[in-house]
Amino acid sequence: MTDSIVKTTSDFAGNAAYVVVALLVIMALYSILTQKNLIKICIGIAVLGSSVNFFLVLLGYRQGGIPIYYLGGAEKAMVLPTPQCLTLTAIVIALATTALMLSLVILIHKHYGTMNVDEIRRLRG
Amino acid sequence: MKKTIFIAAAIVLGGLLCEMFEAIHPFGIPVNTEMDDYILVHALSDRSAQNVVTSMVFDFRGFDTLGEAAVLFTALSSVGALFRDGGKRE
Amino acid sequence: MKPLSVVVTSVCDLFAWFMIVFGVYVINNGHNTPGGGFQGGAIVATFLSFMLVAYGGKRFWAWVHEGVYGFLEFVGLVAFFVFGCLGFPNSFFYNSVSIPEGGKVLSEWLPYSGTISLMNVAVGFEVVGALSLVVIYMYGSLRMIDTGAGMGGERGHDRFDR
Numbered sequence: 001m002t003d004s005i006v007k008t009t010s011d012f013a014g015n016a017a018y019v020v021v022a023l024l025v026i027m028a029l030y031s032i033l034t035q036k037n038l039i040k041i042c043i044g045i046a047v048l049g050s051s052v053n054f055f056l057v058l059l060g061y062r063q064g065g066i067p068i069y070y071l072g073g074a075e076k077a078m079v080l081p082t083p084q085c086l087t088l089t090a091i092v093i094a095l096a097t098t099a100l101m102l103s104l105v106i107l108i109h110k111h112y113g114t115m116n117v118d119e120i121r122r123l124r125g
Numbered sequence: 126m127k128k129t130i131f132i133a134a135a136i137v138l139g140g141l142l143c144e145m146f147e148a149i150h151p152f153g154i155p156v157n158t159e160m161d162d163y164i165l166v167h168a169l170s171d172r173s174a175q176n177v178v179t180s181m182v183f184d185f186r187g188f189d190t191l192g193e194a195a196v197l198f199t200a201l202s203s204v205g206a207l208f209r210d211g212g213k214r215e
Numbered sequence: 216m217k218p219l220s221v222v223v224t225s226v227c228d229l230f231a232w233f234m235i236v237f238g239v240y241v242i243n244n245g246h247n248t249p250g251g252g253f254q255g256g257a258i259v260a261t262f263l264s265f266m267l268v269a270y271g272g273k274r275f276w277a278w279v280h281e282g283v284y285g286f287l288e289f290v291g292l293v294a295f296f297v298f299g300c301l302g303f304p305n306s307f308f309y310n311s312v313s314i315p316e317g318g319k320v321l322s323e324w325l326p327y328s329g330t331i332s333l334m335n336v337a338v339g340f341e342v343v344g345a346l347s348l349v350v351i352y353m354y355g356s357l358r359m360i361d362t363g364a365g366m367g368g369e370r371g372h373d374r375f376d377r
Contacts, residue, residue, distance in 0.1 A: 174246045179331060
């Protein structure tokens with residue numbers, strides 16, 4: 001049954017969820033590469049991490065799969081648990097790195113008085 | 126100018142990413158699911174945990190979680206070291 | 216940070232404690248329902264930022280004690296490691312105290328899933344301590360910037376040195 005569903009839909013429509021991941025990655029790269037504000041760069045890095053988490057969860061999806069909680073047992077219809085477990089790990093690590101990143105931004109703002117990367121690049125003193 | 130360069134690069138990168146996504150398994154049909162099936166079957170009977178993800182985080186892959194806790198502690202101590210009051214201006 | 220209006224403080228008085236109760240519920244039922252130590256710990260740690268937003272800085276510093284959260288962090292990490300060591304006849308992090316289907320109940324106090332729920336509680340402690348300390352440190356940095364107190368770093372070319 002699952003084979004027929006995927007065969008009838010075209011490749012692009014079947015894999016549309018991956019295209020969303022590609023869009024998120026490109027938007028995050030746009031924010032990281034072209035913005036001048038450090039806070040916006042931090043937001044871009046956070047969106048990039050979230051897109052990677054999204055991709056991990058998508059890899060573990062099983063056609064017609066039910067959510068994974070509350071029914072542990074001899075059920076083969078559930079989605080895969082390993083990507084969700086690793087995503088849980090990655091979310092906490094992203095939280096920790098975001099806190100560290102924002103602390104460094106606070107220190108940079110105290111040191112230079114600005115958040116524009118072009119002005120920060122100049123040496124002081 | 127910069128934005129046009131970025132848009133061209135983004136189109137190329139998006140095409141490459143979509144090509145890459147064609148190479149992995151189609152959406153909804155994962156391959157090599159033996160390990161996950163084993164964990165789904167044995168999480169309740171062997172470990173008495175209904176939530177399979179929690180049993181995986183804390184039992185089957187507990188060492189990952191130890192590293193995760195270490196990363197959280199390291200980030201916390203880094204933030205504390207950045208903002209510590211100990212300097213007191215000499 | 217100035218305190219917000221009486222509406223926000225009343226809502227904080229009413230509902231912040233229920234938030235803590237809900238977080239503890241999520242931590243304690245992590246082996247049965249969605250959630251676990253990290254998620255419930257994040258919910259509990261939200262209380263401190265709620266308190267900061269509603270009541271402002273002065274009440275926040277009067278209320279908070281950093282040592283409590285540092286102690287929670289320490290206890291969580293050590294308990295997590297000790298629960299990992301419980302499975303040492305077999306391997307590190309082996310769940311040797313769980314009671315599988317048809318197994319014998321060792322003690323009434325042990326949960327059925329063994330170290331899974333115990334580690335949930337330990338990690339919940341750790342995450343509560345860590346996230347609350349992050350909030351405290353980052354708000355304390357604001358106070359340090361206002362007063363211009365020392366924050367380490369290089370001397371000689373700070374803005375405030377001139």
